[in-house]
Amino acid sequence: MDVLIQIVASGLTLGAMYAVATIGLSLVYGSLNMLNMAHGAILTLGGYICYAAIVHAGLHPVLALLAAALVCALVGLLIYFSAALPLLRAENFETNIFIATIGIGSVIENLMLKGFGPYPIPQPLAVDGQVVIGNVHIPLQNVFILGVAIVLMAAVAILLQRTSTGRAIRATSMNREAAQLMGVRVGRVYAQVLALSGALAAVSGIMISSIATLTPVMGGDPMLKAFIVCVVAGLGNVYGAVIAAIALGLLEAATQYVLGVRWSFATLLLLVILVLIWRPYGLFGKQQVVRL
Amino acid sequence: MTSTRRDILIGVVCLALAIALPLVMPGRYIITQSTLFFIWAIIVVQWNLVLGIGGIFSLAQMALFATGAYATAMLGFYWKMPMLAAIPMAGVVSVAVGMLIGLACLRLRGPYVALLTLAIAQVMYVLIVNDTDCFTTTGGCMPLFGGVRGIGQFGDIGLRALFPSKWYIAHYYVGLALLAVAVTISIVVIRGPLGLAFRALRDNHGYAMSRGISRFKYQLWIFAVSAFFTGIAGGFYAVHFRVVGPTVFSFSTLLFLIAMIVIGGLGSIWGPLLGAAVLMLADEGMRELSDYRNIGLGLLLAVFVIAWPNGLNGWLQRSRAGRD
Numbered sequence: 001m002d003v004l005i006q007i008v009a010s011g012l013t014l015g016a017m018y019a020v021a022t023i024g025l026s027l028v029y030g031s032l033n034m035l036n037m038a039h040g041a042i043l044t045l046g047g048y049i050c051y052a053a054i055v056h057a058g059l060h061p062v063l064a065l066l067a068a069a070l071v072c073a074l075v076g077l078l079i080y081f082s083a084a085l086p087l088l089r090a091e092n093f094e095t096n097i098f099i100a101t102i103g104i105g106s107v108i109e110n111l112m113l114k115g116f117g118p119y120p121i122p123q124p125l126a127v128d129g130q131v132v133i134g135n136v137h138i139p140l141q142n143v144f145i146l147g148v149a150i151v152l153m154a155a156v157a158i159l160l161q162r163t164s165t166g167r168a169i170r171a172t173s174m175n176r177e178a179a180q181l182m183g184v185r186v187g188r189v190y191a192q193v194l195a196l197s198g199a200l201a202a203v204s205g206i207m208i209s210s211i212a213t214l215t216p217v218m219g220g221d222p223m224l225k226a227f228i229v230c231v232v233a234g235l236g237n238v239y240g241a242v243i244a245a246i247a248l249g250l251l252e253a254a255t256q257y258v259l260g261v262r263w264s265f266a267t268l269l270l271l272v273i274l275v276l277i278w279r280p281y282g283l284f285g286k287q288q289v290v291r292l
Numbered sequence: 293m294t295s296t297r298r299d300i301l302i303g304v305v306c307l308a309l310a311i312a313l314p315l316v317m318p319g320r321y322i323i324t325q326s327t328l329f330f331i332w333a334i335i336v337v338q339w340n341l342v343l344g345i346g347g348i349f350s351l352a353q354m355a356l357f358a359t360g361a362y363a364t365a366m367l368g369f370y371w372k373m374p375m376l377a378a379i380p381m382a383g384v385v386s387v388a389v390g391m392l393i394g395l396a397c398l399r400l401r402g403p404y405v406a407l408l409t410l411a412i413a414q415v416m417y418v419l420i421v422n423d424t425d426c427f428t429t430t431g432g433c434m435p436l437f438g439g440v441r442g443i444g445q446f447g448d449i450g451l452r453a454l455f456p457s458k459w460y461i462a463h464y465y466v467g468l469a470l471l472a473v474a475v476t477i478s479i480v481v482i483r484g485p486l487g488l489a490f491r492a493l494r495d496n497h498g499y500a501m502s503r504g505i506s507r508f509k510y511q512l513w514i515f516a517v518s519a520f521f522t523g524i525a526g527g528f529y530a531v532h533f534r535v536v537g538p539t540v541f542s543f544s545t546l547l548f549l550i551a552m553i554v555i556g557g558l559g560s561i562w563g564p565l566l567g568a569a570v571l572m573l574a575d576e577g578m579r580e581l582s583d584y585r586n587i588g589l590g591l592l593l594a595v596f597v598i599a600w601p602n603g604l605n606g607w608l609q610r611s612r613a614g615r616d
Contacts, residue, residue, distance in 0.1 A: 035403045086598050094402055095349060096597050099554055103593030106547055110586040220543070224414055227407045235403065262422045266415045273396045273408065280400050 005136045007253045013142040013211070015249025016149035021204040021226040022241045023156055024197030030173035030236030031193050034084060034097045038105035039201055039226070040219030045108055046072045046202025047123060047209035047218070048116055054124045061125045068206060069199040076198025079104060080191045088190075113216040120213035125206055145207045152203060153242060156196075160238070169193055173236060228272050234285020244283065299479055299561060303472075306565075310468050314461050323464050327532060329572045330467030334474045334525040336552045336564040338518035341481055344559025345490050346514040349402045351546065352393050352409035355416055356519045358540040360386045360526025362437065365536040368446030375449045379527035386523025387516050394515040398508055417541040442537025449531050463532055470528060474521045475565070482561055486514060544586055548575075551593045557605025566604055 021043060028036050046068040053064035083100045087093050129140040160166035171179040172189045180186050208222055229248055233240035248268060255264040275283060314323055339353040363382035367373040373381070397408045420437045427436040437443070451462040481487055489510045492500040501507070530536045539545075548571065556567020574592075578585050600607055 029403075035406070083594060083598055090601060092601065096601055098349070098403065098406060099550065100594045100597040102547065102550065103590040103595075103597070106544075106590030107587050107594070110584075110590065114583060114587075224407075224411055228411060231404055231407055262419070265418055269411050269415050272411070276400060276404065276408070277396065280404070 002135045003257065005133055007257055008250065009133075009136065009138045009142060011250035011253030012246065013145050013249070014252055015246035016146045017204055017207050018222070018225055018229055018249055019242045019245035020149050020152055020200055020207065021222050022229045022245045023153065023238055024200040024204075025223075025226050026230050026233070026236060026238045026241040027169065027173075027193050028197045029230065030238065031169055031176075032084060032088075032097075032190050033094055033236075035094070035101070035227070036079070036194075036197065037098060037101040037223075038079060038108060039101075039197070040221075040223030041105040041108035041112075042072050042075055042198050042219070043201040043205035043208070043222060044112060044214075044216060044219035045075065046205035047214050048112055049202070050125055050206045051121060051123060051209075051214055052116075064125065065203065065206060068202040072198040072202035072205075073195040074198070075108070076194035076196070076201075077191055079198075080194040084190060084194070085187070109216055109219070116214075116216065118216060120215045123206065123209040123214055126210050139211075141211060145211070148203065148207065152200065156200070156238075159196075165189075165192060225268075228268065230282075232272055232275055232283055234282025237282065237284045240282070240284030296479075296483060299483075302562060303475060303479075307468075307472055311465075314464055318461070320460055323460050325572070325576070327460070327464045327467045329568060330464075330471045331525050331529050331532070332549060332552065332572070333565055333568040334471050335522050336549055336556075336568050337471075337474050337478045338521045338525075339549065340553050340559065340564040341478055341514055341518045343553060344564075345482055345487055346511055347402075347490065347494065348398065348511055348515065349406040350393075350397075350409045350515070351406055351550075352390070352413060353518070353522055354541060354546050354549070355393075355409070355413035356386045356390050356522045357526040357529070358413075358416065358536075359389045360523030361530040361536045361540055362443070362526075363523070364527035364530040365438075365443040365446045369443050372447070375447045375527075375531055378447070379449075379524055379531070382527040382530075383520045383523040386519045386526065390515050390519030390522075391512065394512050398511050398515070413541060413546075417538055420541075421538050438537065442535050442539075444535040446530070448534070467528065467532075470521075470524065474525075475561075477517065477521065479561055481514065481517060486510060486517075490514070544589075547586070547589055547593070551589055551596075553603075554593060555596045555603050557603030558601075560603075560605040563603050563605030570604065 021039070025036060025039055028034050049068040049071050050061075050064045053059040053067045054061060057064075059067065079101065083104060084097060087096050087100065090096065127140045127144045130137045131140060131143055132138075158166075160170060168179070168184045168189050169192070171182065171184055172186055176186060179189075204222070205219065209218060212218065225248070226245075229245045230236075230241055232248070233244035251271070252264050252268060255267045259267060279285070310326075313326065317323075335353060335357055342348050342350050342353065360379075360382040363385040364375065364378045367378040367381055368375060393409060393412055396412075397405045400408065421439070423435040423437055423439050425435055428434050434443075449466070451466070452459040455462050489500070489505050492503075492505055493507055493510075497507075526540070529540070552567040552571045553564045554567070555570060556565065557563025571589075571592075574588075575585065578588055581588075596603065602609075
């Protein structure tokens with residue numbers, strides 16, 4: 001029983017972090033058909049900005065979190081104006097933006113390497129204390145992460161369902177041309193989505209670095225997992241991505257316990273491949289019928 | 293001049309220049325760097341077949357290269373297989389792994405393939421690096437795949453013994469010969485039936501399919517062909533450096549090679565080679581600023597994709613078309 005509580009607790013924390021990292025990616029793919037390979041670097045940048053704001057500028061942690069989200073949102077905008085906008089006018093957008101964001105990600109990552117050094121730094125935004133359920137001690141940090149993630153996901157859901165901005169985003173991802181014909185300014189939607197995705201990446205970077213440590217390369221692994229989550233759910237399906245993220249978090253915690261940390265990623269990947277052979281468009285994705 | 297003749301002419305001229313290089317500039321540094329260039333160029337030329345001709349967005353090429361290198365090292369280390377047999381075997385092993393990866397992902401759409409192949413390479417890396425159980429204890433603890441330190445002492449192709457002081461020049465010619473074969477194969481593929489099938493699929497997907505051109509079958513073929521030479525390049529890399537470690541999976545190498553293809557010109561015959569040469573030279577130039585190397589590479593990659601998506605090759609072709 002205690003083992004089960006332990007697995008569920010750490011699985012939910014992992015899942016919540018993956019979900020926040022994934023929502024941004026999924027929104028961007030849904031509306032632009034763009035795989036943002038710089039997402040991992042933006043996520044790391046968020047962690048470092050938060051660290052710098054607290055340690056060097058002496059800001060209050062909440063302000064630091066907001067500052068990180070703001071900076072990363074600006075980076076998202078920068079990517080839109082410098083890369084996505086010119087590439088959208090040419091052909092082969094999906095391939096080209098993928099390669100371009102690999103380059104941009106590498107630039108951001110290596111700038112952080114220059115600025116903050118290669119050594120791991122602890123994230124100062126952390127909560128002490130623990131909650132006891134049965135015989136299991138759960139760090140308050142994990143509960144905090146879960147709470148922030150739920151609040152953020154609720155905020156994104158409200159944004160998508162209840163506001164006109166959200167309606168425009170949903171319309172664009174359903175059918176770009178139709179949305180454009182109905183007067184949705186698609187360019188503005190793209191910019192908003194990339195900024196939002198940057199801000200969400202910053203928060204997830206802070207969360208991830210608060211239970212691990214800050215290093216310039218820490219974003220790669222969560223980004224890959226976020227992509228896997230997107231792929232399993234069906235690229236661009238935001239709500240499916242949240243469910244898949246939490247499921248994969250729980251699964252990862254369980255495989256870590258049963259098989260050891262070494263095998264958890266390999267097992268995850270094997271499952272993903274099997275899922276994709278069974279449903280090539282993801283669990284929640286709709287098969288696109290191509291008419292000739 | 294037909295395009296095939298032009299390709300032969302360019303190929304012969306390049307080959308002649310490359311054969312003459314050690315006679316003109318016998319410096320060891322230049323020769324070993326050129327050998328490294330040959331290895332990267334083989335991978336890039338084969339990767340271009342998958343990426344540019346096949347239109348398969350696979351990032352598994354470095355994993356196939358690593359498979360070739362590891363297969364060579366392990367065949368030599370565990371079974372004491374002579375390297376001249378182990379390297380072709382490594383090519384076969386790479387084809388087998390490549391076919392498996394291909395079967396797992398070729399039914400998927402573009403971006404799904406990229407993510408899945410990237411994830412597969414990452415899993416291979418993680419499994420090798422995190423392996424700490426001793427597989428053999430002869431000469432210290434060693435995990436099955438060598439762990440973080442990698443595998444060494446698995447033999448040689450014999451050129452070091454044959455030319456004790458000039459072995460690096462001998463390796464240069466081996467690398468050049470392998471590259472020449474790899475480029476020839478790539479020209480045959482691009483100009484031959486496989487290339488034709490892919491062009492048909494790209495130009496009119498529905499018509500090509502209704503004429504019985506199976507995308508899946510041809511994609512698997514091109515995957516296998518390119519895996520073979522990539523694996524052999526991996527084997528040669530292993531023999532040349534005498535050690536194979538997990539660094540062959542590094543993301544910065546992947547970035548370096550994909551930048552070569554993009555900057556040279558995706559899908560063209562000579563573009564990737566040109567890109568490889570340009571980037572090797574640029575890399576030499578940036579050696580002084582080693583910290584900024586990856587920043588420069590990333591910027592180059594992004595700028596080229598955004599401003600000149602057809603690479604240097606496209607630019608050359610445009611300027612030639614402008615003159616005519």
